[in-house]
Amino acid sequence: MIPRAASVCLFFAALAYGADAVTAHPPAGKLQGRLEGQVRVFKGIPYAMPPVGAARWKPPIAMPRWTGVRNAAEFGPACHQPQAKLSNIYARDPMPMSEDCLTLNIWTPANARRAPVFLWIHGGSLTGGSSREEMYNGARLAERGLVVVSVNYRLGVLGWLAHPELSAESADGVSGNYGLLDQIEALRWVRRNIGAFGGDAGNVTLAGESAGALSILYLMASPAAQGLFSKAIAESAYMITTPELKTGRFGLPSAEESGTRLAAALHATNLAALRAMDGAELSAKAPAAGFGPWGAIDGHVLKRQLVDVFDRGEQARVPLLAGFNSGEIRSLRSLAPPAPADAAVYEGAIREHYADLASEFLRLYPATNLEESILATTRDALYGWTAQRLARKHTALGVPAFLYFFDHGYPATDSAGLHAFHASELPFVFGTFDGTPQNWPKIPPTPVETGLSDAMMSYWSTFARTGRPAAAKQPGWPQFNAAGAYLSFTDAPHAAEHLLPGMYELNEQVVCRRRAEGLTPWNWNAGLWSPKLPAQTAECQ
Structure with a gap:
C-alpha cells in the first residue's frame, strides 16, 4: 500500500502530467514518468551521486534511495564535452551539460513482465554524445517487447583522466577508467531496480556503437562487469591499443604520464588545482592540449590489452553480435591519409612500409582506385x-557469435559519397528515421527503407531475447563458423560467407608483429600512414 503522503504527491503529480502520467516503485525510489502510446517512459533517473567537487575523478557512488516522488519526465543534462562544430554530420544543436550527469532513461512496454533488457551505451569517441539523442529513442524497440535503457557516463578528461596523485589516493592504487566505472554502476543499478519496470535483471544485453562498442569490449574484459549482462552487441567496435597506467608501451606514454602532461599544459600544479577548474573549461581545453580519453590498463578494472583478453579467452562468455559498415571512413576522412599523386607513389610507399606483406596488401587494396583503397x-x-x-575468438571458445556487414545506401547518402557511412545503421536499428542530426542524409520512408529497419529491429530484438537473431520472413542469420558465415544488409538482408577474404589475415599478421615488437600501436596507422612493419617472428607464423 502507498503511504498517504506519497499518494497525495502522486495525485498532484498526475494532475500536472495529465492522464499520461505513470509511476514506478523501484528500490531506488518512486518515479513519475509518462505513457507514450503503449510505452512507459522514465527519463533522467540518477543512478549515482553527482561526481562533482571532491568526488570528481573518483569511482561513482551509488545513489541513495530518495524519498517522495521524483519527476522522470525530462532527460538529464549531457556530461560535459566540447561543443561540436555544427557542420559535422553528427553534430546536434547545443544541449544542456553538467558534471551532475550520471543518469539513465528507460522505455518499457506498458504490460512488461520479465522482459529482456537492452542497455545502450552511446558513441562519441569517449569525448561526446549523450543518452538524450533522439536517434537513440527506445520507443520502437520497446514496442517489440524490450525494456530499453540508455546511459550517460563521464566523458573526456572528466571520465578518463589518470594521474599519479589520483592513483595515490585510490585504495587500489589506480586511476582513470571513471567513465567505464560509471557504466558498471549503471549495470548494477539495473540489476537492483529493473524488475520494477517489467525487466528481467537476468537477461540484460549490452549494446553500443563506435566508442559505445569499444565500451562493450571494455565491459566484456573487465572483471568488475562479469555477471552483470548476458549478451553483447558491438557495432563498429575497434580493438585498439590501450595505454597502460604506469608504463609506456607500444609507442604510447603511460596513462599517468598523459595526465601529468595535461596538468602541466593547463598550468595546474597539483590535483587540487585540477579539481578547482571549471568542468566545462576542462572539457574544452583538454583536447586542445592533446589529451585523448581512453581506458587504462591498470591490472584492476582492465587487467590487460583487449587483444590479450580475447586471445586468452578471458572475455565474458556471452552470445555476441558484432559487425561494421562498408563506408565507415566516408564520414571520418580525417582517419585516412590523402591519396598520393599517382599509383606509382602509392605502390612504392606500400612496398616500403609493408615489406614481405606488400604484395598481399596491394592485392586487397590496389592502386587502380586509390581513394577507395585508402578508405577500405x-x-x-x-x-x-x-x-x-x-x-573468431568467441567461436573458438564455443560461444555463439553472429557477424554482420552493413552495406546499405539510399539516394541522399550515395549522392553525397557517404554510402553506408559510420553509424548509418543506427536509425535502422532504433527505427528513428525522424531523429537523425540536422546534417545527416535524410532517410526516405520508402518500403525498402522501412522494410530494412523492420528486419534489423527484429534481428536485434530477438537476439536480446534469446541470444539468436531472427526476423519473420527474412533469411536466417547463420552463426559464425569456419566458413565465416555472416549476414549482409544491403537493400535487404542476405546470408553469405567469407567476408572480404584475406582482410582479416593480413591485419592480424600486422597486429601480431607490432605486438611482438612492442614499439608501435596498431590500427590507427594503416596503409600510407603505417610505420615500417617489423619482420615476421616465430610467434606470428
Missing part, C-alpha cells in the same frame, strides 16, 4: 579486423 584500408584496420576477430 583504414576501415578494415579499425573496424573490419575487430569485428571478425571478435567473432
Whole structure:
C-alpha cells in the first residue's frame, strides 16, 4: 500500500502530467514518468551521486534511495564535452551539460513482465554524445517487447583522466577508467531496480556503437562487469591499443604520464588545482592540449590489452553480435591519409612500409582506385579486423557469435559519397528515421527503407531475447563458423560467407608483429600512414 503522503504527491503529480502520467516503485525510489502510446517512459533517473567537487575523478557512488516522488519526465543534462562544430554530420544543436550527469532513461512496454533488457551505451569517441539523442529513442524497440535503457557516463578528461596523485589516493592504487566505472554502476543499478519496470535483471544485453562498442569490449574484459549482462552487441567496435597506467608501451606514454602532461599544459600544479577548474573549461581545453580519453590498463578494472583478453579467452562468455559498415571512413576522412599523386607513389610507399606483406596488401587494396583503397584500408584496420576477430575468438571458445556487414545506401547518402557511412545503421536499428542530426542524409520512408529497419529491429530484438537473431520472413542469420558465415544488409538482408577474404589475415599478421615488437600501436596507422612493419617472428607464423 502507498503511504498517504506519497499518494497525495502522486495525485498532484498526475494532475500536472495529465492522464499520461505513470509511476514506478523501484528500490531506488518512486518515479513519475509518462505513457507514450503503449510505452512507459522514465527519463533522467540518477543512478549515482553527482561526481562533482571532491568526488570528481573518483569511482561513482551509488545513489541513495530518495524519498517522495521524483519527476522522470525530462532527460538529464549531457556530461560535459566540447561543443561540436555544427557542420559535422553528427553534430546536434547545443544541449544542456553538467558534471551532475550520471543518469539513465528507460522505455518499457506498458504490460512488461520479465522482459529482456537492452542497455545502450552511446558513441562519441569517449569525448561526446549523450543518452538524450533522439536517434537513440527506445520507443520502437520497446514496442517489440524490450525494456530499453540508455546511459550517460563521464566523458573526456572528466571520465578518463589518470594521474599519479589520483592513483595515490585510490585504495587500489589506480586511476582513470571513471567513465567505464560509471557504466558498471549503471549495470548494477539495473540489476537492483529493473524488475520494477517489467525487466528481467537476468537477461540484460549490452549494446553500443563506435566508442559505445569499444565500451562493450571494455565491459566484456573487465572483471568488475562479469555477471552483470548476458549478451553483447558491438557495432563498429575497434580493438585498439590501450595505454597502460604506469608504463609506456607500444609507442604510447603511460596513462599517468598523459595526465601529468595535461596538468602541466593547463598550468595546474597539483590535483587540487585540477579539481578547482571549471568542468566545462576542462572539457574544452583538454583536447586542445592533446589529451585523448581512453581506458587504462591498470591490472584492476582492465587487467590487460583487449587483444590479450580475447586471445586468452578471458572475455565474458556471452552470445555476441558484432559487425561494421562498408563506408565507415566516408564520414571520418580525417582517419585516412590523402591519396598520393599517382599509383606509382602509392605502390612504392606500400612496398616500403609493408615489406614481405606488400604484395598481399596491394592485392586487397590496389592502386587502380586509390581513394577507395585508402578508405577500405583504414576501415578494415579499425573496424573490419575487430569485428571478425571478435567473432573468431568467441567461436573458438564455443560461444555463439553472429557477424554482420552493413552495406546499405539510399539516394541522399550515395549522392553525397557517404554510402553506408559510420553509424548509418543506427536509425535502422532504433527505427528513428525522424531523429537523425540536422546534417545527416535524410532517410526516405520508402518500403525498402522501412522494410530494412523492420528486419534489423527484429534481428536485434530477438537476439536480446534469446541470444539468436531472427526476423519473420527474412533469411536466417547463420552463426559464425569456419566458413565465416555472416549476414549482409544491403537493400535487404542476405546470408553469405567469407567476408572480404584475406582482410582479416593480413591485419592480424600486422597486429601480431607490432605486438611482438612492442614499439608501435596498431590500427590507427594503416596503409600510407603505417610505420615500417617489423619482420615476421616465430610467434606470428
